[in-house]
Amino acid sequence: MLVEPEPPVPSERPSEVRLGRATFLGVTAVGLSSLVWGRSAWETAARVFPNAFGDALPPPTSGWRIYTVAATMPDLDPKTFRLELAGEIERPLSLSLADLRSLPRARQVSDFECVTGWKVEDVRWEGVRLGDVLEPAGVRPAGRALAFVSAEEPYLDSLTLDQALLQDTMLAWDMDGRPLTRPHGSPLRLVVPQMYGYKSVKWVRRIVVTPEPVLGYWEQRGYDTDAWIGRSNGA
Numbered sequence: 557m558l559v560e561p562e563p564p565v566p567s568e569r570p571s572e573v574r575l576g577r578a579t580f581l582g583v584t585a586v587g588l589s590s591l592v593w594g595r596s597a598w599e600t601a602a603r604v605f606p607n608a609f610g611d612a613l614p615p616p617t618s619g620w621r622i623y624t625v626a627a628t629m630p631d632l633d634p635k636t637f638r639l640e641l642a643g644e645i646e647r648p649l650s651l652s653l654a655d656l657r658s659l660p661r662a663r664q665v666s667d668f669e670c671v672t673g674w675k676v677e678d679v680r681w682e683g684v685r686l687g688d689v690l691e692p693a694g695v696r697p698a699g700r701a702l703a704f705v706s707a708e709e710p711y712l713d714s715l716t717l718d719q720a721l722l723q724d725t726m727l728a729w730d731m732d733g734r735p736l737t738r739p740h741g742s743p744l745r746l747v748v749p750q751m752y753g754y755k756s757v758k759w760v761r762r763i764v765v766t767p768e769p770v771l772g773y774w775e776q777r778g779y780d781t782d783a784w785i786g787r788s789n790g791a
């Protein structure tokens with residue numbers, strides 16, 4: 557049950573032709589024949605794997621609704637973009653996209669679900685795991701959570717360190733094999749497949765390591781801080 561009205565929807569991408577899950581799997585199975593698909597193998601919301609997707613480029617996912625809280629979307633230049641790391645860390649860092657790309661590459665296929673009921677299946681993401689981003693910064697013992705601050709003020713949300721280090725939580729710059737578009741949070745967004753979409757902060761520009769999770773934008777408006785899909789927000 558929702559305790560709050562549906563988030564405002566200032567803009568929505570025109571719907572695209574919906575291609576079924578079968579089509580997607582049919583295309584990718586060619587390049588991923590040795591891969592074990594399915595929830596049972598991974599016991600997470602995502603199919604996480606280290607290697608390239610192969611040559612086939614499946615069509616982009618559809619069914620997204622573009623959510624924003626400010627009047628205009630941030631327009632961040634990937635060439636000058638910096639991700640700032642601050643708070644309970646040994647070394648504050650300012651990372652360019654090239655810096656992030658030099659870290660171990662993370663790729664996965666996962667579903668994306670909004671607390672208001674819509675869901676997009678089989679989204680392909682590419683980016684980095686939080687553990688690899690945090691490692692050079694050195695999280696201090698007092699640091700137990702992360703606040704993800706969006707360039708779209710005042711949007712932010714948080715995760716515990718454990719939630720940030722889940723196998724399928726990531727910072728993504730590619731979606732469906734293409735650079736993130738501006739409506740989806742270019743150049744960098746958080747992706748938390750095991751939680752409802754409000755955790756997946758778009759236009760992330762600052763990560764602050766904190767002792768406790770800070771209340772996110774929607775959490776200040778009544779949504780649960782632990783946004784587990786199927787196990788929160790009255791589900």
Ligand SMILES: Nc1nc2c(c(=O)[nH]1)N[C@H]1C(S)=C(S)[C@@H](COP(=O)(O)O)O[C@H]1N2
Nearest residue numbers: 621622623624625670706711753754756758
């Ligand atoms: N900066 C920012 N990030 C955000 C939001 C937002 O309004 N602003 N909405 C959240 C919600 S409620 C959802 S469901 C997803 C939607 O992702 P999309 O806009 O890429 O479809 O983004 C999340 N991240």
Ligand SMILES: [Mo]
Nearest residue numbers: 670671753754
């Ligand atoms: Mo959402």
